Amino acid sequence: xxxxxxxxxxxxxxxxxxxxxxxxxxxxxxxxxxxxxxxxxxxxxxxxxxxxxxxxxxxxxxxxxxxxxxxxxxxxxxxxxxxxxxxxxxxxxxxxxxxxxxxxxxxxxxxxxxxxxxxxxxxxxxxxxxxxxxxxxxxxxxxxxxxxxxxxxxxxxxxxxxxxxxxxx
Numbered sequence: 001x002x003x004x005x006x007x008x009x010x011x012x013x014x015x016x017x018x019x020x021x022x023x024x025x026x027x028x029x030x031x032x033x034x035x036x037x038x039x040x041x042x043x044x045x046x047x048x049x050x051x052x053x054x055x056x057x058x059x060x061x062x063x064x065x066x067x068x069x070x071x072x073x074x075x076x077x078x079x080x081x082x083x084x085x086x087x088x089x090x091x092x093x094x095x096x097x098x099x100x101x102x103x104x105x106x107x108x109x110x111x112x113x114x115x116x117x118x119x120x121x122x123x124x125x126x127x128x129x130x131x132x133x134x135x136x137x138x139x140x141x142x143x144x145x146x147x148x149x150x151x152x153x154x155x156x157x158x159x160x161x162x163x164x165x166x167x168x169x
Contacts, residue, residue: 001145001148001149001151001152001154002056002059002060002063004152005063005148005151005152006059006062006063011029014026014027018032018033018036020032020040020043020044024051035115035116035118038116038118038122038126039116039117039118041053042118042119042122056068057070060145064141064144064148066140066141066144066145067131067137067138067141068141068145069134069138069141069142069145070130072134072142073091073094075087075164077162080164087164088164091164098132105127108127109123109124109127112126112127134163139161139163142161143159143161146158146159147159
């Protein structure tokens with residue numbers, strides 16, 4: 001959507017194993033997400049490789065003025081209607097998990113550093129930068145994303161959000 005509406009360029013996509021070196025051997029650019037993206041960025045910085053690295057969240061903010069929503073937990077409406085108690089239980093479990101993670105943040109950061117190999121300051125910055133709430137501002141941002149997905153023909157109809165509440169409604 002950024003290529004289409006912000007940069008105004010046509011691109012040809014190829015799905016491949018997420019390895020920066022091999023991706024750049026066969027293409028003009030690469031899209032990586034998550035730990036792989038952070039590791040690739042660190043690799044480029046440490047070796048002073050002359051790649052232009054774009055943070056998608058920053059580009060999205062420049063383009064739309066909205067924040068980037070990186071992840072959401074989604075359940076089909078029909079499933080939630082039939083399995084309301086299970087969906088509610090899982091939602092509460094996820095919230096409790098977040099609470100436990102924040103109460104043991106230093107252990108979470110240490111484990112993330114161990115698994116990713118990224119410098120500790122990068123991991124700490126990540127956990128301080130990412131927001132874990134779905135406030136009205138983020139809901140609006142997600143709707144902006146879906147609106148551009150609709151304009152790009154990636155979804156067939158405009159998306160309407162229904163956020164599951166504590167009481168299962």
